[in-house]
């Protein structure tokens with residue numbers, strides 16, 4: 001039996017799907033355009049009108065090229081940048097997760113004086129625009145004589161740590177108190193309770209916040225640009241790309257930049273794919289009655 | 291193994307709720323103490339204070355003579371079954387039960403042995419490698435019990451550990467717990483709102499109401515000599531009947547008059563009453579248990595006559611809801627008696643078992659210390 005749809009319902013469905021398509025286009029177009037451009041040669045890039053896929057300027061045949069990628073992958077600066085980015089993003093994400101989960105456990109589950117002010121202070125840390133903190137940070141780093149890599153790791157904590165702490169705090173708060181109490185009665189110390197009982201249960205939140213922190217650190221540009229100004233060997237990938245000179249002198253290497261940009265998103269996509277299976281909801285089901 | 295001493299324990303929650311009021315209790319080593327009372331009377335709170343999970347607002351708590359007000363739960367050497375289970379959702383049943391032992395660095399093979407024994411007692415052998423969410427409510431509750439009984443603590447605290455089991459399993463587990471208590475020779479403190487559990491399992495029963503201890507006694511004393519109307523009504527099923535009445539004294543006999551009739555007290559009960567002055571015309575509440583009422587078909591009598599309003603046939607017994615001149619009383623009678631709805635019956639009181647309490651203070655007039 002077929003359900004007859006009222007005109008209003010049809011309209012609603014069409015509108016809904018239309019909106020989805022619009023959002024998808026809006027989100028994916030920049031990425032698509034980067035990939036498209038990265039597959040074009042210099043001359044293809046300057047064709048007017050721009051083509052939706054790489055085409056031969058004379059015959060308009062479909063003819064993509066991997067030349068940009070091969071140049072980028074042989075570029076020492078870029079590879080160096082990849083390594084630096086990996087180090088910086090991994091280190092600052094791990095630090096943020098470790099410190100953040102400890103802080104979140106305390107803020108979410110322990111009772112102490114000044115808990116609420118502490119929470120708001122942490123949130124306030126994220127409110128200043130990056131540019132305003134930059135000068136101060138730069139001065140601190142110069143005085144301490146920190147290397148660019150270490151400076152980036154610590155300055156990225158400035159935005160990853162408050163964020164992870166906030167998200168994890170609300171997550172810890174949501175875990176049933178009885179689990180903690182039950183562990184206490186079983187003879188666990190607060191640290192054992194945290195490590196053996198609560199932390200495994202926050203795994204989904206750890207994965208999610210970890211991913212977001214990693215992406216933020218991976219793509220960060222302003223701090224990286226400033227701190228590596230006198231240390232070009234420590235440039236992270238976004239900075240390295242910006243400093244591309246290209247194979248041909250006095251010419252913006254647009255295709256290569258696009259190839260590099262497409263390449264740096266791959267690790268992020270892979271990370272998300274690996275961890276998405278661990279983002280399982282309802283991990284605490286079965287813990288308590290009702 | 292331990293004795294406990296609760297001295298004027300009080301709990302006032304931050305929101306102002308005064309949940310536990312001056313609770314004093316002496317619990318001997320190896321006792322099976324049951325805390326009973328209606329929902330919200332503070333049973334769980336008392337238990338949680340003993341466990342150390344709830345700060346003691348005022349009063350002292352001693353375990354084995356040691357002052358433990360400020361001792362953390364993990365150092366009190368207690369095991370607790372939580373009202374809502376509190377199982378570790380990411381661990382298998384085996385690991386859930388073994389967690390406390392593992393923390394105490396017990397060797398692996400010993401843990402295995404202990405957990406398997408407990409699982410056997412509770413009928414959980416087949417579920418040992420499942421996660422809590424893969425169990426039914428009753429199985430989870432048994433797992434929560436298992437987590438406590440693998441331990442060898444000074445005191446067992448159990449908060450309604452059988453509430454989610456079906457009737458058959460409940461009777462079974464009740465017996466298992468009693469056996470366990472005999473075998474482990476450990477102090478048990480058991481919370482329930484089910485008075486049958488309380489009566490069948492407890493060596494001592496503590497009746498709580500509104501955060502106040504009403505009476506502490508063994509099951510028989512509690513049934514026979516309730517200290518006030520609350521305890522009288524709480525213990526026993528179906529509930530004791532209460533009827534407004536007035537005392538009169540004539541020729542040395544005290545009689546209790548109520549709307550639908552009157553009864554004369556036995557000399558023994560009169561003697562227990564007599565030191566209460568102002569007997570005559572005193573306003574009292576007459577309490578009589580359904581099992582102490584009987585009926586016969588009315589044959590022209592004029593006193594204690596009632597109309598049968600509802601009959602409940604339970605097989606082994608029949609409950610009759612009687613209208614005694616406006617007072618509804620329940621009688622528990624022989625099912626073979628041929629009584630039907632709308633029948634007019636005469637109500638017989640087993641006078642030696644009636645209770646009398648003051649109408650205002652609700653305190654029993656027949657209660658005697660050390661009876």
Ligand SMILES: Nc1ncnc2c1ncn2[C@@H]1O[C@H](COP(=O)(O)OP(=O)(O)OP(=O)(O)O)[C@@H](O)[C@H]1O
Nearest residue numbers: 303305307309328329330331332333334335336483
């Ligand atoms: N954390 C709390 N804050 C404020 N009031 C509370 C808190 N916990 C319990 N109470 C109150 O204290 C009283 C006693 O609660 P408790 O849990 O001890 O009752 P209970 O006797 O165990 O009841 P039940 O049989 O329903 O489990 C209740 O009135 C309850 O509302």
Ligand SMILES: [Mg+2]
Nearest residue numbers: 333334373449
């Ligand atoms: Mg309770």
